[in-house]
Amino acid sequence: MFWTHYRLRLKSIVVNRSTFFWCAIFPFILSTLFYISFGSSLSDKSFPPVPAAVVIQGEGEGKTALLSFLKELERQEVLKLTVTGAEEASALLEEERIAGIIEYYDALQLILRSSGIEQSILKSVLDSYQRKSALFADIARENPAGLEAAAGMSAAVFAEDTTLSGRPANSSLQFFYALVAMSCMYASFYGLVMSADLQGNLSPLAVRRTLAPVKRWKMICGDYLAVLTVAVAVLLLLFAYLAFGLGIDFGSHVFLTVFTGIVGCMFGIAFGILLGSSNRQSLSAKIGISVSICMSCCFLAGQMINLIPVLIEKYVPVINRINPAQLIANSFYCLAFYDDYTRYTLNIVTLAVLTIAMGCAGILLMRRKKYASI
Amino acid sequence: MPAFKLFLQIVNSKKYMIILYYGIFLVIFLLISGLTAQSAEGQYEETSLNVGVIDRDHSLMSKGLLAFLDDSHTLTDINDGKNAMQDALYRQEVSCLLIIPKGFGLKFASDGSIPLQSVSSPDNAQAGPLITSQLNDYLGNVSAYMDAGSTEEEALASARSLASIRTDIAFQDGQQVTSQDQLPGSYYYFLFYSYISLCIMLSCICPVLVVFYQPDVYRRCICSGTKLRAFNLQLALGTLCFTLFLLISLLTIGFVLSHGEVTFTQAGWIILNAAAFTLCATALACLCGYIAKNDMAVAGLANTIALSLCFLGGIFVPLELISSKVLAVSRLMPTYWYMTINRILFVNPDLTAADTVHLWQGIGLQLGFAAAVFSIALVVSRRRRQFTGR
Numbered sequence: 001m002f003w004t005h006y007r008l009r010l011k012s013i014v015v016n017r018s019t020f021f022w023c024a025i026f027p028f029i030l031s032t033l034f035y036i037s038f039g040s041s042l043s044d045k046s047f048p049p050v051p052a053a054v055v056i057q058g059e060g061e062g063k064t065a066l067l068s069f070l071k072e073l074e075r076q077e078v079l080k081l082t083v084t085g086a087e088e089a090s091a092l093l094e095e096e097r098i099a100g101i102i103e104y105y106d107a108l109q110l111i112l113r114s115s116g117i118e119q120s121i122l123k124s125v126l127d128s129y130q131r132k133s134a135l136f137a138d139i140a141r142e143n144p145a146g147l148e149a150a151a152g153m154s155a156a157v158f159a160e161d162t163t164l165s166g167r168p169a170n171s172s173l174q175f176f177y178a179l180v181a182m183s184c185m186y187a188s189f190y191g192l193v194m195s196a197d198l199q200g201n202l203s204p205l206a207v208r209r210t211l212a213p214v215k216r217w218k219m220i221c222g223d224y225l226a227v228l229t230v231a232v233a234v235l236l237l238l239f240a241y242l243a244f245g246l247g248i249d250f251g252s253h254v255f256l257t258v259f260t261g262i263v264g265c266m267f268g269i270a271f272g273i274l275l276g277s278s279n280r281q282s283l284s285a286k287i288g289i290s291v292s293i294c295m296s297c298c299f300l301a302g303q304m305i306n307l308i309p310v311l312i313e314k315y316v317p318v319i320n321r322i323n324p325a326q327l328i329a330n331s332f333y334c335l336a337f338y339d340d341y342t343r344y345t346l347n348i349v350t351l352a353v354l355t356i357a358m359g360c361a362g363i364l365l366m367r368r369k370k371y372a373s374i
Numbered sequence: 375m376p377a378f379k380l381f382l383q384i385v386n387s388k389k390y391m392i393i394l395y396y397g398i399f400l401v402i403f404l405l406i407s408g409l410t411a412q413s414a415e416g417q418y419e420e421t422s423l424n425v426g427v428i429d430r431d432h433s434l435m436s437k438g439l440l441a442f443l444d445d446s447h448t449l450t451d452i453n454d455g456k457n458a459m460q461d462a463l464y465r466q467e468v469s470c471l472l473i474i475p476k477g478f479g480l481k482f483a484s485d486g487s488i489p490l491q492s493v494s495s496p497d498n499a500q501a502g503p504l505i506t507s508q509l510n511d512y513l514g515n516v517s518a519y520m521d522a523g524s525t526e527e528e529a530l531a532s533a534r535s536l537a538s539i540r541t542d543i544a545f546q547d548g549q550q551v552t553s554q555d556q557l558p559g560s561y562y563y564f565l566f567y568s569y570i571s572l573c574i575m576l577s578c579i580c581p582v583l584v585v586f587y588q589p590d591v592y593r594r595c596i597c598s599g600t601k602l603r604a605f606n607l608q609l610a611l612g613t614l615c616f617t618l619f620l621l622i623s624l625l626t627i628g629f630v631l632s633h634g635e636v637t638f639t640q641a642g643w644i645i646l647n648a649a650a651f652t653l654c655a656t657a658l659a660c661l662c663g664y665i666a667k668n669d670m671a672v673a674g675l676a677n678t679i680a681l682s683l684c685f686l687g688g689i690f691v692p693l694e695l696i697s698s699k700v701l702a703v704s705r706l707m708p709t710y711w712y713m714t715i716n717r718i719l720f721v722n723p724d725l726t727a728a729d730t731v732h733l734w735q736g737i738g739l740q741l742g743f744a745a746a747v748f749s750i751a752l753v754v755s756r757r758r759r760q761f762t763g764r
Contacts, residue, residue: 021674029678037685037696048698093546094728109542114721126541128511134539135515138532139522146522158482158513159490159506164460164471170499281390284669288391288577291673296398304690310498313466337496338460 001214005222013230019189024234027183028241034175035246049080050118051098053089057105066104069129102126165337167249176248178303181328183238184264185294187231191272192290194223196283198366220363224269231265251336263348264328267355273362301325327351377605381612384582391577399570403563403631423501426452426468428459433479438530442512442537463495470494470501483526512537560632561720564644567624568651568712569684574620575655576662576676579613583663584672587758613656621652640719643733647715650740654708657747664754683709708743711736
């Protein structure tokens with residue numbers, strides 16, 4: 001009888017298109033959207049040349065040197081220059097076709113219209129030029145004989161980027177890890193449908209099942225296993241799509257990564273069961289509440305703005321310790337970027353405790369219910 | 375007006391979801407506004423990071439370069455151990471780590487070098503390269519001074535004084551410009567208004583239309599004494615009332631919570647921008663309501679459309695991270711123009727004539743989008759009525 005319940009529940013999940021969309025199709029759509037929006041930053045580390053106008057009035061050694069310096073940067077594709085007059089440059093800046101105007105009349109000045117990464121690059125480049133000019137002027141004044149030796153060393157490299165785990169950092173991975181967490185939490189829809197089909201006051205199917213001469217625990221276990229099977233199958237497909245289709249790095253601990261996803265799905269289902277059995281609202285109202293809570297948890301885990309978990313960790317760290325989406329996303333981080341399993345174990349144990357607590361509460365609310373009239 | 379009353383009843387059944395969205399939105403806004411710095415008028419400020427330092431050298435050179443970094447960043451000593459370093463990064467105590475290897479100072483002075491190592495936090499990949507770039511610049515200058523004959527101490531001091539040389543920044547037409555890092559919390563409130571208004575409109579208007587276009591309900595309505603035209607007018611009135619309620623309530627909350635961050639002129643433009651965008655959201659809600667057949671489909675459509683528009687329009691992801699090909703598509707989204715107008719209002723509070731043209735352009739495009747989607751919705755509704763009425 002147990003396997004009959006399992007088989008029938010499996011069929012009903014696959015046939016239910018609405019639930020299937022949420023749990024199976026939506027994460028794929030969102031991951032593709034993420035990849036389209038900023039997927040190029042995952043593989044391409046280079047920044048496109050910054051467009052800037054150069055306005056130089058008069059002549060002089062300094063101005064010639066500046067122009068050569070800027071032309072060299074253009075050759076290295078750091079900048080994209082337009083040497084023009086003041087009025088045309090101003091018009092280009094107003095139309096936002098350039099990031100800034102490099103102006104040299106009596107002194108070097110940078111004219112901006114807004115503030116951002118391109119403007120920061122322009123400023124950084126000009127600061128570097130002015131410092132190098134001051135450096136050589138200083139050396140020429142104090143010790144002209146050392147000028148040639150000084151010129152050779154100033155371009156050497158003294159610091160390099162490295163990692164503790166051998167994997168390069170990538171700010172965009174936050175979005176994808178939170179997306180997998182969202183997919184796990186959306187398994188709550190299966191839990192909602194499952195609880196609605198087990199309580200006689202919530203659906204006609206549940207009425208018939210309640211009247212059937214079958215032990216309730218067999219029904220609950222059969223349904224739960226079927227729901228978990230589908231959720232894990234979809235999760236594995238999502239992992240495969242992200243890892244092989246979009247090239248997202250989950251680290252080398254394949255088994256632990258999948259295990260984290262399974263625990264996440266179990267949490268999602270437990271949450272759905274608890275939500276479904278804790279009140280008598282309609283299924284659509286419960287779905288609305290479930291979506292709101294899941295999206296909020298995912299937002300706090302950095303799915304939309306990757307700075308949110310950083311700010312929360314700084315000011316309200318307890319939210320990061322209990323937010324299930326953040327626990328799942330952090331677990332993926334720990335596996336990918338950290339060698340020590342302590343943090344990972346803490347996250348998984350917390351998630352497991354939340355899952356067991358919610359699951360037990362949900363099942364306790366569902367059991368031994370009697371209806372005066374249905 | 376039976377149709378209008380039924381509209382209100384269906385929206386009333388969604389009140390818990392609306393309250394939930396409002397509550398979540400306010401909590402997020404309070405979170406962000408409490409954590410963002412107040413804008414410094416017209417100033418350009420460089421990025422300042424929390425840097426974790428592991429100094430294995432303790433030489434004059436290492437102390438000198440740490441003094442240089444301390445001028446523009448916040449330094450924190452971290453225990454020298456992999457666990458401690460990973461903990462510091464994991465708990466976001468620092469944005470990146472700087473490891474000064476043993477013997478660095480000695481090797482540097484003898485014309486060799488053991489490279490310094492910077493390690494970025496996994497979710498802040500730009501921090502390490504920024505520190506690396508600044509250190510290469512500084513140590514290059516130190517090395518140049520030493521090669522020219524200065525002592526180590528003199529070279530460190532001279533290079534540090536060079537670091538205070540900064541290019542003069544001026545803003546076009548002398549206007550005040552606020553940097554991205556210093557935008558007030560109200561900027562983010564009005565930015566995320568777009569996502570919340572889309573979610574609420576799609577979640578509340580669509581179910582009403584789903585109910586009215588169920589075959590049995592629709593057939594009973596067209597058999598009733600109420601004319602179809604009156605029926606549609608009542609639905610339109612209900613939609614308009616709800617749209618106005620959403621617009622007025624969210625804007626009022628926004629202006630109250632902003633308390634003085636927004637000028638009168640900005641407020642006027644914010645209202646126009648929000649009204650134009652809410653109209654777009656209403657149009658999308660009507661179109662989705664005519665397409666969706668049940669509440670689950672509504673929920674799916676609502677979230678897919680809201681997230682897609684917001685991600686592609688640059689609401690959640692900075693435009694600098696989006697490729698130029700995707701930006702070409704983004705410009706078709708109303709969220710892109712809404713975000714652009716919001717950014718102009720807060721980054722350049724002193725609006726120039728060119729800014730005003732951009733603002734009108736953005737509002738016009740949003741209204742055009744709304745008109746286009748309304749037209750499509752009317753066509754779809756007509757076809758739906760033809761099939762449903764049989």
